[in-house]
Amino acid sequence: MANTVFTLEEAGDYFNERFVCVKTDMGKGEGRLIGKKYGVDAYPTFLIINSNGDLIHKVVGASSLNDLVK
Numbered sequence: 275m276a277n278t279v280f281t282l283e284e285a286g287d288y289f290n291e292r293f294v295c296v297k298t299d300m301g302k303g304e305g306r307l308i309g310k311k312y313g314v315d316a317y318p319t320f321l322i323i324n325s326n327g328d329l330i331h332k333v334v335g336a337s338s339l340n341d342l343v344k
Contacts (some may be wrong), residue, residue, distance in 0.1 A: 275318055279342070286337060288343050300319075312332065316334050318333065318336060319332065319333055319334050319335075320333040
């Protein structure tokens with residue numbers, strides 16, 4: 275998805291305006307702690323987390339841009 279969905283101009287316009295986007299390898303370093311905290315057990319998993327660290331929404335598996343922004 276990093277090569278197909280998030281490279282689309284529409285994806286950048288939508289996500290960059292609304293979120294601080296971070297890509298983390300859940301198999302290494304701090305990513306392991308994040309994955310454990312939010313119950314990540316499949317890849318890709320997209321987490322929407324508020325500034326307090328509360329999980330707002332979780333999407334598991336590959337998705338189209340339309341599925342992510344609806």
